[in-house]
Amino acid sequence: MSLFEKYPVSITNSLSGKKEVFTPLKSPFVGLYSCGPTVYNEVHLGNLRTFTAFDVVYRYLTHIGYKVRYVRNITDAGHLTNDAGEGVDRIEESARLEQLEPMEIVQKYTFSFHEVCRIFNILPPTIEPTATGHIVEQIEMVKKILANGYAYEVNGSVYFDVRKFMEKYKYGELSGRNIDDLLEGTRELDRQDEKRNAVDFAIWKAVSPNHIQRWPSPWGEGIPGWHLECSAMGTKYLGEQFDIHGGGMDLKFPHHECEIAQSIGAYGKTPVRYWMHSNMLTVNGEKMSKSKGNSFLPRELFTGTHPLLSKAYSPMAVRFFMLQSHYSSTLDFSNEALQAAEKGYKKLSNALSTLKKLDHPGVSGKQDEELLKLIDEAYRNMSDDFNTAKTLAVLFEMSSRINDIKSGNYKLTDLDSDTFQKFKSAYVTFMEDVLGLQEEGSQNHEVLDGVIRVMIELRKKARTDRNYTLSDKIRDDLKALGVQLMDGKDGEISYTIE
RNA sequence: GGUCUCGUGGCCGAGUGGCUAGGCUGAGCUCUGCAAAAGCUCCUACAGCGGUUCGAAUCCGCUCGAGACCUCCA
Structure with missing residues (x-):
């Protein structure tokens, strides 16, 4: 029996607003x-909070035995900041500002993103597709939607026809939008717009001649619509319908709503079975x-240079901070x-480091139901909508037991070896593999470790000689x-x- | 204005009908040459008002307060 059968996962599905038992389309395979x-x-x-949240989802699903294909895209094609085609293209804007090619901008910040992920121990996804690498797929998808009658072309741009779509399907289900209200509120702005309705959105957008990023298409040179890339790449690697799609709460509308409509418009079926949305990180409630x-910025944390911080904080402390709350709640940063x-x-x-050094003496003691129960609880908590906060509470329980063993309050000879091994492996696994909390410091400094050992020997000698002035000096100076x-x-x- | 979410002890933050969340802080104790670490104990809350119920932080209604989305944002 696999772990995912023993501890079935439940997920709060944004689509229904309810907690649902998770059943993959083709278990044990999961598309995320x-x-x-x-x-x-x-x-x-x-941003990092969301990436961390889904990193844990990926880690846990993998740990309990699912074969997860995890796709996390890089948006490296610029998009106009609104669907009407006004506003600025962020990537072009950065390129002009920094006097670089868009490709240089994209490269620079992709590297920086990867570096940050490494520092925070966010695992790479199994596929990390880029929008610019999938222009062909996106154009094909636009063609399909046009062929199905859910889009129209105006002056080299192609827009999704939400009204037409609504004759047959629902729009606004994920975000709970009432389309009539949306139309009502924005009717005034429609006049000089190419769109038939305010709620329509670009799936292909013609760009002005001085726009640097541009690709040829059947409708002329332009750029793909923002919402389209996720649909095209999700479909390509995970299929027309897949298990879990996640993202930040702020992408629910319009981004995810549009994704759903496009996919249905192209393939006739709803693309995602479980939608997950992580909540916002706030500062003073905002x-x-x-x-x-x-x-x-991550850098401001490590260096402690931000005006609101009194000191520098390590990446793992920050990761722990984020895992202390549930992904679906707002978390206030201070x-x-x-x-x-x-x-x-x-x-x-x-x-964790104490436990790693502990070994069972081999003398057979008895089973400890308490310890086994803690392991069980850790799994239940994680399977309950990836509740890292509750899981951490269990790990704190476990750490108390570990300290008891270390201090001799709990004798390993009273515990049977099998229980100890299970306990040890569970604690290490949950910390390192599931939550991604590594030990910091101590390791990877062989020379430093050697030097400290020498100081420790000297201090031991001083203490046995009752030369406390010297032993205290060694301790204080090292401190x-x-x-x-x-x-x-x-x-x-x-x-x-x- | 529309849609929605939230309001938990000094602070952060789980919980969602009856059972100790947990972390941090503060106070005391144990251990220790002194520290540190660790262990034990204490401070025990659910915005307000009303309702449902044998029983509510948890369900329902109202009031007050905060926030999110409705335009790019994880």
């Missing part, structure tokens, strides 16, 4: 798509966004909250450098690096 970044700028912490100017998260993370991380020594009961000294 999540909207990636538009690479015209550096990603900020709010959404973090570039346009509001309240966003934090210096205090980060400080608390840093300490909490350190506690779990310390227990000043960020190395914390801790005296164990058995006379052994361990250390952590800030």
